[in-house]
Amino acid sequence: MFEYAPAPESRSVVDIAASYGLFINGAFEAAASGGAFKTVNPASEEVLAEVAEAGTEDVDRAVAAARRAFGPWSELPGAERAKYLFRIARIIQERSRELAVLESLDNGKPIKESRDVDLPLVAAYFFYYAGWADKLKYAGFGPEPRPLGVAAQVIPWNFPLLMLAWKIAPALAAGNTVVLKPAETTPLSALFFADICRQAELPPGVVNIITGAGETGRTLVEHPDVNKVAFTGSTEVGRQIARSVAGTGKRLTLELGGKAANIVFADAPIDQAVEGIVNGIFFNQGHVCCAGSRLLVQESAYDEVLSSLKRRMATLRVGDPLDKNTDVGAINSAAQLSRIRDLSEVGSSEGAERWSPPCELPAQGFWFAPTIFTGVTQAHRIAREEIFGPVLSVLTFRTPDEAIEKANNTPYGLSAGVWTEKGSLILAMADKLRAGVVWANTFNKFDPTSPFGGYKESGYGREGGRHGLEAYLA
DSSP, rough: OOOOOBBBBBGGGSOSEEEEEEEEEEEEOTTTTEEEEEEEETTTTTEEEEEEOOOHHHHHHHHHHHHHHHHHHEEEEEEEEHHHHHHHHHHHHTTTHHHHHHHHHHHHOOHHHHIIIHHHHHHHHHHHHHHHOOOOOOOOOSSSSSBBBBEEEEEOOHHHHOOOOHHHHHHHHHTTTEEEEEOSOOOOOHHHHHHHHHTTTOTTTTTEEOOOOOHHHHHHTTTTTEEEEEEEEEEHHHHHHHHHHTTTOOOOEEEEEEOOEEEOOOTTTTTHHHHHHHHHHHHHGGGOTOOOOEEEEEEEGGHHHHHHHHHHHHOOSSTTTTTTOOOOOOOHHHHHHHHHHHHHHHHTTTTTTTOOOOOOOSSSSOOOOOOOEEEEEETTTHHHHHOOSEEEEEEEESSHHHHHHHHSSSOOSSSEEEEOOOOOHHHHHHHHHSEEEESSSOOOOOOSOOOOOOOOEEESSSSSSTHHHHTTOO
């Protein structure tokens, strides 16, 4: 493999404070309980900052601030709300280098993904929903759609800033106010966004950001003065939230786990398909709800696909997330690394054959080499359970009907991919796959105009596109 000289991005472009408070009513405040936790760089285990932990009293203050701001904000003409969203989008673009470095430091993802994928999409979602703010009556949800009120939003650690944009942008465009809780392992970009809100002169209380762990999130979603709950995360937590809001009248959208099938037919362009396979499972270290973690290959193409995939995996560079040459960064936390290791051991113990390319992992931090399992059957746990890491299970099929049956044999239904030169086969497969998103001859492509969401245990509701407004309108 050709050796690249190190090309690290400078950490000096972003200023990380030693400690952060809660962003309530347009200002940073200490937690009433005085509680705090540390956020670390998963690539080095270095403590980046101390962050306030919100308790019940803090959640009450944040929701009350959002409630006070709701009346004036919702009564603003849509064109005026749009100005704030456009302003936020422009500031995100102007400060994108800072945000990309911060995201890679706090999350562990490669800087080229933060810089070239996450940040452009974050700005695009705010631009897109800014355009909708004065056109809500044309969105197809009635002639006089109304905002719901206060939205409680809980986001995960895999795409901290992008998930923030997915939730905050449509909520504000529709006239709602927000209390958002980022994941406890990746709070920094959300707190940085709070400063962007101040820079954009967003009215106090329209966006409030509280930090903490699961108990903080539970307190927020169960708060009686919240009108809408939006959650992205694990299916287990999603079930708990659904139970907690049942019968309360709160609107709920859930975007949960996945175990996507990436289906490769023998007539597919193999080199292109292999790039899609790699992008489907090793992008963002496999920390993707819609990751193509099950590869279904038509038997007649199995040997060619597997040899080409192994050859491509041998070129992947694992290491410093701030190095622009890095393809696979650090696992987000020690807890997630432990889960990936445990399920990988289960895969080996159940008889699947494990393979990883030669890969020297750094001594410090949380790391896992890109891994594939062959000889996998539908009965293997690694083919059924979401690993949420850079681990791919490879299965085979003979006919399209068999591929459909295997792809749908999962409690999840978030996404799928189909690789073939036949357009008619793509359409036929897409019609039968129980997945919210089906990619054709590509994978992991997102656009603010396109709705995203799942079936079954992958949740319900849609985010993105015109459909993403519906969850925030009465």
